[in-house]
Amino acid sequence: xxxxxxxxxxxxxxxxxxxxxxxxxxxxxxxxxxxxxxxxxxxxxxxxxxxxxxxxxxxxxxxxxxxxxxxxxxxxxxxxxxxxxxxxxxxxxxxxxxxxxxxxxx
Amino acid sequence: xxxxxxxxxxxxxxxxxxxxxxxxxxxxxxxxxxxxxxxxxxxxxxxxxxxxxxxxxxxxxxxxxxxxxxxxxxxxxxxxxxxxxxxxxxxxxxxxxxxxxxxxxxxxxxxxxxx
Numbered sequence: 001x002x003x004x005x006x007x008x009x010x011x012x013x014x015x016x017x018x019x020x021x022x023x024x025x026x027x028x029x030x031x032x033x034x035x036x037x038x039x040x041x042x043x044x045x046x047x048x049x050x051x052x053x054x055x056x057x058x059x060x061x062x063x064x065x066x067x068x069x070x071x072x073x074x075x076x077x078x079x080x081x082x083x084x085x086x087x088x089x090x091x092x093x094x095x096x097x098x099x100x101x102x103x104x105x106x
Numbered sequence: 107x108x109x110x111x112x113x114x115x116x117x118x119x120x121x122x123x124x125x126x127x128x129x130x131x132x133x134x135x136x137x138x139x140x141x142x143x144x145x146x147x148x149x150x151x152x153x154x155x156x157x158x159x160x161x162x163x164x165x166x167x168x169x170x171x172x173x174x175x176x177x178x179x180x181x182x183x184x185x186x187x188x189x190x191x192x193x194x195x196x197x198x199x200x201x202x203x204x205x206x207x208x209x210x211x212x213x214x215x216x217x218x219x220x221x
Contacts (some may be wrong), residue, residue, distance in 0.1 A: 002148060033210060041112070041194050041215030044210075049208045054131075093162070094210065096149040 003027050006097035007068030007089050013104050019074040021100045026068065034061050034072050035086040037099065043086070046072070077104045109133040111203075111215035112197050119187065120221050127182040127216045129197030135211070137202055138180040140172060143194040155180060156202065168171070187220045 013019050014050040023032070034046040042095045047054050049070075054061050058077075063070040074081055082104050087097040110131045118126050131138065140152040154162035155174040170190075171183040180203055197213040 004148070010139075035210070041196070041217065043196065043198075043212035043215075045209040045211065088149075088210065093151060093154075098146065098148050 002098065003091075003095040004087055004089055006085075006100050008100060008101045009063070009094040009098065010101045011103070012060040013077050013102070015104055015106050017077050017104075019077050019081075019102065019104075021072045021085050021087075021102070023070045023072070024068060025087075025089045025095070026069075027089065027091040027095060029089040029091050031090045032063055032070050033088040033094075034070075035088060037086060039083075039105060046085075049073060060092075079106050110197060110199055110211050110213040112195075112216050114216060115214060116217045116219075118219045118221065119184065121187060121189070123187075124183070124185045126184065127195055127218075129182075129213055130181040131178055131180075131197075131199040131211070133199055133211060135199040135201055136177055137200045138174065138177070139198040139210075140180065140182050141196040141198060141201075143196055149165075149196065151181075184218075187218075189220050192218055192220045 001104045011039050029047050031050045035043050036046050037043045049063050058075045060073040084099040084101050086099045089095050113128045115165045139154050141181045142150045152166045153172045158174050169186050173181040194215045194217050196215045198210050200210050
């Protein structure tokens with residue numbers, strides 16, 4: 001069983017929709033990261049958080065340490081948001097989810 | 107530009123070839139990593155270097171040989187690979203190896219195909 005579970009695995013949305021991606025983890029962590037991977041491979045760090053909530057443009061990340069759960073929200077989704085979103089946690093090492101593949105249709 | 111540069115971006119090699127992947131980071135970080143990404147699987151940690159010293163080898167076969175000459179450069183030497191080694195190999199760096207003091211920064215990856 002993977003230490004980090006994401007849902008859904010695949011997500012298709014219409015442009016403008018509000019999107020939520022969920023991440024649950026089973027290990028003790030010092031921080032949780034949300035990463036974005038576009039076709040071609042490169043991975044970009046979107047957020048690093050250890051409590052509460054962070055906002056960057058149309059992206060919002062929340063974490064509930066007691067429930068070991070985090071969500072990534074995208075407001076007013078756009079086709080350029082199409083990518084794989086990966087949840088990673090920093091425990092005694094980095095653990096990664098398998099990613100959520102998001103496609104936003106114009 | 108993420109601050110982490112990987113070369114080559116694409117590599118095709120036969121099972122008897124010897125090749126190397128290169129990673130360079132310009133972020134002043136102390137920790138560097140090699141990850142393997144196969145389809146539909148989580149990123150798999152291969153090696154961790156902290157202050158040029160290898161701190162983790164995640165049971166990686168000896169046909170993969172890492173080298174870290176300094177905190178800014180990391181190599182992955184490849185020798186007699188198998189077709190199942192075909193994957194995207196990602197280099198990353200962070201301020202320290204436990205991720206407590208900063209984000210992970212990834213390179214664009216090297217897409218390896220073993221024939």
